[in-house]
Amino acid sequence: MRIWRLALFLFCCAGPQMCEPAAAQQLEKGMLGQALDCAMHEEESPWVPAEFRSDGFLRFTYLYEGPKAKPGPYDYDDKLYRLYLAFWNTNRTKGEFLVLTADRTGARRWFTVSNEGHIDRSRGELTLDFFQGGVWTERHYMIRLRKMAAAEAQTVSVRDVKRTGVLCDSFLNPHPEWDTQPPPRQR
Amino acid sequence: MPTINGRYYANPAYGSVLERSRLGELLGDRRGEPSQPWAAELIDYYTQPHSVNEPPPSPTPPGMPPEAWDDMRINKLKVRDVANIANENRDVTPGKSSPEELQQAKVAQGHAIINADRAFGSNRDKLASTAPKEVTPALGNSPQYKQAQDAARTAFQQQLAGKDPTGGKKWFNNRSDASTAPRHLSGGDQSVSQQMGLGSQQKYTVIYNDPVPRAKQPTKK
Numbered sequence: 001m002r003i004w005r006l007a008l009f010l011f012c013c014a015g016p017q018m019c020e021p022a023a024a025q026q027l028e029k030g031m032l033g034q035a036l037d038c039a040m041h042e043e044e045s046p047w048v049p050a051e052f053r054s055d056g057f058l059r060f061t062y063l064y065e066g067p068k069a070k071p072g073p074y075d076y077d078d079k080l081y082r083l084y085l086a087f088w089n090t091n092r093t094k095g096e097f098l099v100l101t102a103d104r105t106g107a108r109r110w111f112t113v114s115n116e117g118h119i120d121r122s123r124g125e126l127t128l129d130f131f132q133g134g135v136w137t138e139r140h141y142m143i144r145l146r147k148m149a150a151a152e153a154q155t156v157s158v159r160d161v162k163r164t165g166v167l168c169d170s171f172l173n174p175h176p177e178w179d180t181q182p183p184p185r186q187r
Numbered sequence: 188m189p190t191i192n193g194r195y196y197a198n199p200a201y202g203s204v205l206e207r208s209r210l211g212e213l214l215g216d217r218r219g220e221p222s223q224p225w226a227a228e229l230i231d232y233y234t235q236p237h238s239v240n241e242p243p244p245s246p247t248p249p250g251m252p253p254e255a256w257d258d259m260r261i262n263k264l265k266v267r268d269v270a271n272i273a274n275e276n277r278d279v280t281p282g283k284s285s286p287e288e289l290q291q292a293k294v295a296q297g298h299a300i301i302n303a304d305r306a307f308g309s310n311r312d313k314l315a316s317t318a319p320k321e322v323t324p325a326l327g328n329s330p331q332y333k334q335a336q337d338a339a340r341t342a343f344q345q346q347l348a349g350k351d352p353t354g355g356k357k358w359f360n361n362r363s364d365a366s367t368a369p370r371h372l373s374g375g376d377q378s379v380s381q382q383m384g385l386g387s388q389q390k391y392t393v394i395y396n397d398p399v400p401r402a403k404q405p406t407k408k
Binding site for chain 2: 042043044045046047048049071073075076077078080096101103112114115116129130131132133134135136137138140169170171172173174176179
């Protein structure tokens with residue numbers, strides 16, 4: 001079973017467009033593995049609470065969005081690329097919501113954990129209690145979260161989430177200076 | 188410069204004679220001499236140089252038109268951009284709160300956006316993101332956007348005067364209950380700084396202190 005899940009994960013990292021029903025835009029190669037690396041190994045991580053990985057596996061869905069030519073009323077109109085991740089418990093009644101912003105510093109990819117939220121649908125209704133933002137942000141997230149909640153979850157062993165060397169920042173301990181002065185190595 | 192009978196004179200002696208003559212025409216007899224003792228006292232009083240060391244009050248400058256604030260730059264944002272809180276909390280009405288409390292909450296959010304712009308600059312969209320800075324024409328002409336414009340202008344003017352009721356806070360969200368318990372993040376905790384009522388959707392605007400990363404547990408070697 002575990003071998004099957006690992007194979008599925010590696011397959012998704014190599015060709016994510018094949019198995020991402022909730023993804024709005026294709027991820028670059030290796031990006032998902034790097035994002036999971038940040039979720040688990042960022043300076044202030046793991047961002048996935050222990051209760052959602054107590055059996056040694058991460059169950060997640062995701063959505064990747066880049067700049068849109070014609071943003072809708074609940075779309076950002078900036079040039080940023082965002083990866084929305086939802087990590088679920090085994091029966092998918094609760095979860096952890098992460099928003100990662102993807103950027104580049106020189107040739108290196110740089111992720112920033114931009115927002116975080118607690119997902120709850122144990123009472124039937126899907127709710128999200130998130131860190132930063134108001135009503136517009138809530139509606140923006142809920143549109144994405146409903147898609148992710150309906151998508152089939154991918155499963156990966158926590159042990160298979162490797163350190164990739166990607167730069168990981170977060171709002172919890174931000175490094176805005178990386179914009180102009182990237183660190184030689186984060187870890 | 189001294190004033191005599193409400194007029195400025197560089198030469199007080201000349202001014203005193205001139206004003207005495209003017210007042211004499213009003214209060215004196217045909218020759219311009221005061222005919223009554225009270226008139227003489229009055230002329231003496233008004234022809235003395237006054238307020239030699241006290242400058243007259245400066246005229247009040249005309250008020251700045253409110254829209255003039257909108258193009259003023261904070262860091263990467265302009266005051267106009269801060270008004271995007273209208274977009275962030277669109278459709279929110281006072282409900283059980285008073286209109287003043289709703290406006291107070293919007294001003295606090297304006298302060299948080301300004302503080303985040305000062306702290307993060309161009310990285311604010313990554314680290315403390317809010318709704319887009321652009322607003323649709325329909326929203327731009329709405330009463331709620333006008334309220335947000337007022338809130339943004341008020342917050343900016345308060346900051347210029349060194350007043351920030353949030354105390355430099357950068358983070359805010361809405362809670363659907365009245366709880367002021369700290370928010371638990373995966374890697375840290377965040378205590379509540381202020382809570383303000385927002386009504387119609389049973390939301391409370393909450394301003395947070397900076398998150399404090401949880402101390403790492405020592406790893407086994």
